Amino acid sequence: MNKKNSNMEEDKLHEECGVFGVYNHPDAAALTALGLHALQHRGQEAAGIVTFDGERFLSEKHLGLVSDHFSRPSVIKRLEGNNSVGHNRYSTTGGTVHRNIQPLFADLWGGGFAIAHNGNLTNALSLRYDLVKNGSIFQSTSDTETILQLVAKSKADRTIKRLVDALIQIEGAYSLVILTNKKLIGARDPFGIRPLVLGKLDGAYILCSETCALDIISAEFIREINPGEVVIITEEGIESINPFTKTQSRPDLFEYIYFSRPDSVLDGKSVYDCRKSFGKVLAKEFPINADIVVPVPDSGVPAALGFSEESKIPFELAIIRNHYVGRTFIQPTQSSRHSKVKMKHNPNRSSVEGKKIILIDDSIVRGTTSVKIVQLMRDAGAKEVHLRIACPPIMFPDFYGIDTPETEQLLAANHNLDDMCNFIGADSLGFLSLDGLYKAMGYPKGRDNQNPQFTDHCFTGDYPTDLKDYNDKNLQEQLSLLSDNEAST
Amino acid sequence: MNKKNSNMEEDKLHEECGVFGVYNHPDAAALTALGLHALQHRGQEAAGIVTFDGERFLSEKHLGLVSDHFSRPSVIKRLEGNNSVGHNRYSTTGGTVHRNIQPLFADLWGGGFAIAHNGNLTNALSLRYDLVKNGSIFQSTSDTETILQLVAKSKADRTIKRLVDALIQIEGAYSLVILTNKKLIGARDPFGIRPLVLGKLDGAYILCSETCALDIISAEFIREINPGEVVIITEEGIESINPFTKTQSRPDLFEYIYFSRPDSVLDGKSVYDCRKSFGKVLAKEFPINADIVVPVPDSGVPAALGFSEESKIPFELAIIRNHYVGRTFIQPTQSSRHSKVKMKHNPNRSSVEGKKIILIDDSIVRGTTSVKIVQLMRDAGAKEVHLRIACPPIMFPDFYGIDTPETEQLLAANHNLDDMCNFIGADSLGFLSLDGLYKAMGYPKGRDNQNPQFTDHCFTGDYPTDLKDYNDKNLQEQLSLLSDNEAST
Amino acid sequence: MNKKNSNMEEDKLHEECGVFGVYNHPDAAALTALGLHALQHRGQEAAGIVTFDGERFLSEKHLGLVSDHFSRPSVIKRLEGNNSVGHNRYSTTGGTVHRNIQPLFADLWGGGFAIAHNGNLTNALSLRYDLVKNGSIFQSTSDTETILQLVAKSKADRTIKRLVDALIQIEGAYSLVILTNKKLIGARDPFGIRPLVLGKLDGAYILCSETCALDIISAEFIREINPGEVVIITEEGIESINPFTKTQSRPDLFEYIYFSRPDSVLDGKSVYDCRKSFGKVLAKEFPINADIVVPVPDSGVPAALGFSEESKIPFELAIIRNHYVGRTFIQPTQSSRHSKVKMKHNPNRSSVEGKKIILIDDSIVRGTTSVKIVQLMRDAGAKEVHLRIACPPIMFPDFYGIDTPETEQLLAANHNLDDMCNFIGADSLGFLSLDGLYKAMGYPKGRDNQNPQFTDHCFTGDYPTDLKDYNDKNLQEQLSLLSDNEAST
């Protein structure tokens, strides 16, 4: 789901959403809660679960972490039924509207329909415009509801046909898990931009964003849902259709670079191994003589281990991360030296003092965090600080479910390498090359520019779909005018 | 709005909802909060206010009393704008779904549309059935949303025309206050079943259910909205249309008997004076020799004063009401004599002991409370207890926004006068006659059976509209299957 | 318990606290909750219950009304045991400190000791000063804790002896209910300033502030606890001691005038009947020709009925009270005519218009409410407004548990009758005389100035005890410096 966030508290890309579904397991809600907990890194703002107990759909949606609410027995108990669909939502900094928390639900003509969506549509506003004109009333400002309204409007006679009617109208990134009174349905956009996998536990089918969510419930991994595939799980078993014309799939490289958990396996590749490879290739591309290799924790750790292995320079955990993070604290007014970076990262001075350091981070967005961490190293006595980034420069915004700042705020979109190095205050700076990235992913010839193996639009501007909403400036206006405080009860 | 409630905690009829709107006053939200507070007796479950600040609509909806939330400066401050619409919702005993709290809001093609409804439609489910079949997605289980969806679907080009398109399709009772980005609209059903009045304050127009809501803000009473009238208030002033074929108006007698506040004036008649008149006529119809006239407080007080005045038997406040009521307490398990009636009513023994008592109550629904109060009087030493009821026997359920039990549970629907008197344990029992009621209302000839001046269906079964939803048994099923806990955050 | 409150939201005297105890009943906590609910008028800020289950003491204390928390089954369930003590605390307008909520509890050498106190001590600060100097640590700022600390310090070997050690040191007003692991103890100060009664239910003893709390649980009234009496209830039964030298008892007249519920019986006298008598005597003392007698509801109703009976002028409920009161609403800024009095009182215009009115109120404190209510009558069209007050002028502050403003703010302390009448804007004004009050209470000769039958210090300045804390200006400082927000979790 949607919307640029230009006030990100932290200078990182943010994923938007994780999905999870269970069909025919007596512990459906409890399994979904565990699965969403394992997918917590994909969205921390809110979580929701809808179950079907054979007669009624039951729904719980709550702001906060999965464990804040869905660990309570009373909540799980209310979510009766053997079929379930759940969703994690990413935290935007502005107020959140309760009605945007997924799964969205509607009573359609054929019965209840609950939908959870990871990704972002690029023509949702255009479609919404027409729907409202024809009398549809939207419950939310979410692009996901556009799918729901299109299904409601379809004149087809069967649920799957009505869903396909909707899917062929939408563009962009989507991995969907849908629960009806008869079926659990999974769908992935034709490019397979966001991940979706199939698993099995005690004979029950599971659909979820990443394999780590299968691991937490000890479910068996079956296979990835293919790009463009719609899987329909019923009492009769599983069946599969692909309503789209065949295209080259283009999963998003950022799942490997930053978003997916290192213990997940995407398309047969261990995320942890990919990241170590990024570090190894980076060490070859930008070697430097130094005393220690230091990761920016936690996301820089695998690449730093790879860099250390390749360069033979010792790995040192010289920045300690405080994992009790959360809200922003009031900063003391008097002492301007206190920066927010210390809330999260503290140098281990005895490891740093007097050393030449290679600092490894996964990516640079605006560069503001890099400035602070380099300074942190210098304040702790580092003699030299060489920054190495385990992906290419980010020069274009994302429209497929990653929360990126506007182009003007992307450091690499507006500066060359030297300027960036100066801005950050490092002694040297190196980014993994685009071809280096593809090589580390197992393509010895690098990127296939005719048919790129992945979508890498943030580095290249090569977007897999039309950007209809973005290009039609009239549509940028939000249709819904209501700012409501219904959830503040 | 809707739904039978057969588990009423208290053996009373319950009104469902009060409405309030302001156009063009800088204190719109604060005035609306005060107005809803004055209308609190019409609904205690939840309250909501939607304002329009010239650009955006702002909404606050909360479970509980108006004063629980809308007395907070922070809440009123958030509700910016000079135009406002508010709603009080009646408390059903079962769990309440947050999304049913009014005003309901939707982004229609022409802009935002907020609606507050007092009354109940009798063909809402039939209409909903068709709408869902054609792709409408309902946000709530409320009959009010049917109006909203009909407006959304209208192909007319102006808001008022679209509203009229909707109004001519609906049947039942409705007093509506609607806020758009340009207008405040009031509408009352062709029979004028529920009240709606117009007032003015500092040049701003006010629409509300009762005059007591004008009094609390020191607004001037202008006039009643006529049955079937739609008033449109804009910057240009006020205009009025009546899209219906002319019918005899039939306001609901129960507003005079029980629901409206005694200090309100309905259709030129003081509610307090009407109730005193009921007592006077009752004293003439069922005179009895006794020592004191005792009201069941608070609703029986005016009729008791009238009865006392007519009969010359002294009025005595011999039952004290505890106004700190609310939730049901745990009853001690051991002592079966403790009844819930004592939570609310306690006899003033020194006034009762050894006396012949005439007990005055406003109405009898199931009779369970009457049994207890008569027993209370006897336990306090009353020698005789004669019960007089200031309205006729209730024999039919309501479908226009009053929460009545099913016919099987209405005492008068299933017993004759003697049986009722025995059941209640009174020494004698008398009900105000139907003609007596009309006479007390100022019609010396009583009820005009050709063209009844009021709707009195609970006494006569003479319903002013078709009962389409009630008669079509298939429609009794609730379409929405979702039981959700969104509001429990 | 304690403390002047000079910012009372409402211009009324306020009672501080109600107490309730049960010995040896399986429903102890549920009965206590009901009893406190019946005593809600004595204190609305907070309520607490402590039970003893044979081994442990269990405590629940909550801000808000009794029904807000103690109607919940989960709360009552946690309060196991057959013995119980409870307390209602009066609402001061400033923030409340959680640790001041009663019953206070301490683990003394002999075991647990829970105490609930109605009244106020006049030498608590002096005693506290010495206790702190000798190493006592106070948990609260409550005068009640002084009693607890004195018991803790006593070197006597038995609980009752230790309590008596404490009682003979304290001065002022106190009706205490105390729970230990063996006993339920009731104690009333030598003057009997605050009430305390004994009842029985299913063989179990009950101690409580008023008989209305016995009525709600259908308990039998046994007798008043005598001034200066200490009753000790154990498994062996009930025994009684009086450790004080005999004095003339002087219960507080204000219990009859305003505080006690009209359905309670104090010292053999019906409170309702007393108030009617006040009205009758007042009608004799200050007769006036008029059309109707109108009470300021609810407290003025009985006196108005008496006035009407005596004067033969018809009683009319011409001011309607909105019982949904509570928090203060934001007042609209523009229209200055809107006054807070309308939140609570609205005139019934049809009864008032063109009439000469006798308005009956129970008392005048600062007079600000009287000004508004007289104006309300005039705005509603009253031709004349004659104000009659059913007690003498209040000229002195209270120190025994009634929250009165400082002398400078008491209207009658600073103005003569004419000035008062002008200030209030009435056509005439009359107060019940002091002798009239005593006569209405059943003393044909009026007040016995040698040995006054009651304490009437607010009218006369004749305080029954020394005012040690008040007179020692150094003690006015609050020892406890901590302003804490422990309860805001």
Next chain:
Amino acid sequence: MNKKNSNMEEDKLHEECGVFGVYNHPDAAALTALGLHALQHRGQEAAGIVTFDGERFLSEKHLGLVSDHFSRPSVIKRLEGNNSVGHNRYSTTGGTVHRNIQPLFADLWGGGFAIAHNGNLTNALSLRYDLVKNGSIFQSTSDTETILQLVAKSKADRTIKRLVDALIQIEGAYSLVILTNKKLIGARDPFGIRPLVLGKLDGAYILCSETCALDIISAEFIREINPGEVVIITEEGIESINPFTKTQSRPDLFEYIYFSRPDSVLDGKSVYDCRKSFGKVLAKEFPINADIVVPVPDSGVPAALGFSEESKIPFELAIIRNHYVGRTFIQPTQSSRHSKVKMKHNPNRSSVEGKKIILIDDSIVRGTTSVKIVQLMRDAGAKEVHLRIACPPIMFPDFYGIDTPETEQLLAANHNLDDMCNFIGADSLGFLSLDGLYKAMGYPKGRDNQNPQFTDHCFTGDYPTDLKDYNDKNLQEQLSLLSDNEAST
């Protein structure tokens, strides 16, 4: 502070409490909040801050993490003043009593006194017994209050003398930070069992448990508070006394092994470096041929890096930790294979499969977690799993503020090495030797058995103080009988 917890959710030792104080800084409360946040690992149940604004003490205490409440501007704003003391409390699994949250505060004869305590007394119950007998009323069940009551009882004339009176009576571990209206006081027990350091920021003094709390506010580290030292900070500056007879200091080794943050420096030693040294010595003491060294994250990481460096076997982050932990989830009932360990740890299968693994953990308590993690490695395809523990076997419970299970539940107290290895299911098992531990700490000759440099009672049973409360079985009873729900408002 106190109390065994035998139901620890997680099989780890738990620290109890962190302390922080500021003297004379305009941002005192904001700095304290940040400092407590940096010390969050020392206690997660509750946090409290007391400030002094020159006149009044202000207090905020809340259940939950520091960031849950103390990041709110409204909370920090209420905590006015330049002097502040704060406390983090460790989370026991049973219900928590609000009044036990520190800092504890009392109004003593000389003025307010707020105390925060890290550690646990071994004679608190004995002292409490006498105090209660002599009339002291305890507010809490905390051993810390015993100190407060002893200070209150002292007849000395100055605060410091009264504090010293108390300190010479208490035994056990304590690092105290105390705030009065004039002073900030720090005190450390004669053995220096728990840490306490002094820092400076903008001229203001800071006292806190660890240097990482100085780092977060960019304060300068001055020095450790010495064992037995009492530092008194006033407007005149800092002064220091040592009221105890000189003893050999014995800080607790567990601060280095597990509790302190790796980026803290204790007594001149980097905690991170110490842990790496433990790994190096361990690699020498228990070498084994393997493919990779894998830490149990996060606490095992530094020792694993040391082990890898010493053994030249590659370090691999083959277990991924989910940092979104917190509450316990409902476990699915059907599939017994799902264990809680997966909530927190997931293997990185591609790194593990087919490998011989050396698993490094910081310690073993009951061994239950080790069983699961070894199994996790086997399930992920490990060929061999060799477990190495970076401290000696834990054979004795702690009484100085670490939450350890009873002796019967300590794995090493009841089994020899082979049994343990079998129980855990590892291919081999090795513990760092006691002498190895001392060597790694920088004592080449190992432990000085005459005058041990540290307290290592959990390995040796050599407790530095008498265990008076533990040995006197009569005292095990808790004096306070009250189970209260005051905080549940």
